[in-house]
Amino acid sequence: MxxxxxxxxxxxxxxxxxxxxxxxxxxxxxxxxxxxxxxxxxxxxxxxxxxxxxxxxxxxxxxxxxxxxxxxxxxxxxxxxxxxxxxxxxxxxxxxxxxxxxxxxxxxxxxxxxxxxxxxxxxxxxxxxxxxxxxxxxxxxxxxxxxxxxxxxxxxxxxxxxxxxxxxxxxxxxxxxxxxxxxxxxxxxxxGSFVWKSRRIGMWDQGRGENMLDSGAPFYDTYQTSDGKYMAVGAIEPQFYRQLLQGLGLDAEDLPPQMSFSDWPELKRIFRERFASRTQADWSKVFDGTDACVTPVLSFDQVSSHPHNQERGSFIKxxxxxxxxxxxxxxxxxxxxxxxxxxxxxxxxxxxxxxxxxxxxxxxxxxxxxxxxxxxxxxxxx
CATH class of the missing domain: 3.40.50.10540 (Crotonobetainyl-coa:carnitine coa-transferase; domain 1)
Known part of the structure; x- marks a missing residue:
């Protein structure tokens, strides 16, 4: 070693x-x-x-x-x-x-x-x-x-x-x-150097919880599913965001632009309702294998049995x-x-x-x- x-x-x-x-x-x-x-x-x-x-x-x-x-x-x-x-x-x-x-x-x-x-x-x-x-x-x-x-x-x-x-x-x-x-x-x-050094490019101009990476953005947040569990969404890039909308069964033409900050609360409401319509397992099947950057929020009881973690042996007893x-x-x-x-x-x-x-x-x-x-x-x- x-x-x-x-x-x-x-x-x-x-x-x-x-x-x-x-x-x-x-x-x-x-x-x-x-x-x-x-x-x-x-x-x-x-x-x-x-x-x-x-x-x-x-x-x-x-x-x-x-x-x-x-x-x-x-x-x-x-x-x-x-x-x-x-x-x-x-x-x-x-x-x-x-x-x-x-x-x-x-x-x-x-x-x-x-x-x-x-x-x-x-x-x-x-x-x-x-x-x-x-x-x-x-x-x-x-x-x-x-x-x-x-x-x-x-x-x-x-x-x-x-x-x-x-x-x-x-x-x-x-x-x-x-x-x-x-x-x-x-x-x-x-x-936290990234937070400090990225202030100059406008990433943290808004108040706490209103920026892209601190739960302000609808495409970078967690959403509750119908069985009381959660999905994590990190679809920042446009190509990933398109796959998120596709998985949710939403048409971009019917929604405000991704980066329209004033419309983020409305987009969050739409995403919240959509995720609440199905279980975590259902959404995992939808998004597994895609680049939508959507993953289940795994509990400690779930994490070692997830196929990816099992294949890597990421947890030990x-x-x-x-x-x-x-x-x-x-x-x-x-x-x-x-x-x-x-x-x-x-x-x-x-x-x-x-x-x-x-x-x-x-x-x-x-x-x-x-x-x-x-x-x-x-x-x-x-």
Whole structure:
């Protein structure tokens, strides 16, 4: 796999950092998640392919253990607020002195500098600060955050993973590591570069929800079908729009021009009534194989059984039967090989990992007895 041999220490967190770690693990990195001790259940639902070590960082001995893991690894991934790692004596300056090849990835909402650097927040706050949230939502409604995808996962986890891979690539030339400052505000804004840079060509002149790509256009929207499901329409180009009308059984001569903005509400009404006359399955049969850019809005229950996704193997099941997306993109020679085993329990691999990093078995026993680390064996299900 592409990242085979890369050792990553991921400090346990929520959402974006675990996603970043899962990406690295999916593509071959050895990712060790460092959990707190005395925690009943891991909150990391993106632990695929990771191992768990439980360390009590409230003890100086635990901090020393984590230091040893970090300086013997390629990447440290930390999601804490600014200053937390420095208080432990594990900031990037300290660790890079011991291992100049270390890549230290910091994943936070507002970044390591600026007046908000130490401020709490969530995806919706970072999205708001990026400017993008002001553009998201229906006409006449409040701005609307699309789940927590844009800042947490696209601007955060995925952008951080890209930064790590870039730093690993650069290290092959310089031999040196570096610090990655991933701000979810800036990551979200960067993901929205198209919106920013296309303003000058008039794509976003109208209010929120009144432009071509934000649900303002009748040919770029979703429509409910007679069975309560939905179809997605993206027929922007004239040749695609003609096929949309043909599939709907409409004559262009009887309708306002496609780009007559003032007539968009009337066109939406016509399309809404037409789509509501048949089921999602009916419309799928009409539009499959055409270039009308009309597709069913698939639920999680439907998505893996759709013929296209089935043929590509786009979704996988783990050993417990849970379904999730296959890692993307697909590499021709070194594709991802996602682990299909269950997620690790907290501290399941403490002993194994510490032994790999040079700790003696007797020392591990002593640290476990003192509450410095926690070793939890997985219980067999009978």
């Amino acid at each position: 592409a990242l085979a041999g890369v050792r990553v220490i991921e400090l346990a967190g929520l959402a974006p950092a675990p996603f970043c770690g899962m990406i690295l693990a999916d593509f071959g990195a050895k990712v060790i998640r460092v959990d707190r001790t005395r925690v009943a259940m891991a909150m990391d639902t993106q632990a695929r392919g990771k191992r768990s070590v439980a360390i009590n960082l409230k003890t100086s001995e635990g901090v020393a253990v984590l230091r040893k893991l970090c300086v013997q690894s390629d990447v440290v991934l930390e999601p804490y607020r600014k200053g937390v790692m420095e208080k432990l004596g594990l900031g990037p300056e300290e660790l890079l002195k011991e291992n100049p090849r270390l890549i230290y990835a910091r994943l936070t909402g507002y970044g390591q500098t600026g007046s908000y650097a130490s401020t709490a927040g969530h995806d919706i706050n970072y999205l708001a600060m990026s400017g993008l949230l002001s553009k998201l939502g229906r006409c006449g409604e409040n701005p609307y955050a699309p789940l927590n995808l844009v800042a947490d996962f696209a601007g955060g986890g995925l952008t951080c993973a890209l930064g790590i891979v870039l730093a690993l690539l650069e290290r092959t030339v310089s031999g040196k590591g570096q610090v990655i400052d991933t701000s979810m505000v800036e990551g979200a804004a960067y993901v 783990d050993s417990t039967g849970d379904e999730s997306p296959r890692p993307a993109p697909v590499l021709s020679r070194t594709p991802a090989e996602p682990c299909l085993a269950r997620d690790p329990i907290i501290g399941e691999h403490t002993r194994l990992v510490l032994e790999e990093y040079g700790f003696r078995s007797a020392d591990i026993d002593q640290m476990q007895a003192a509450g410095v680390v926690e070793c939890n064996a997985a219980k067999a299900k009978l």
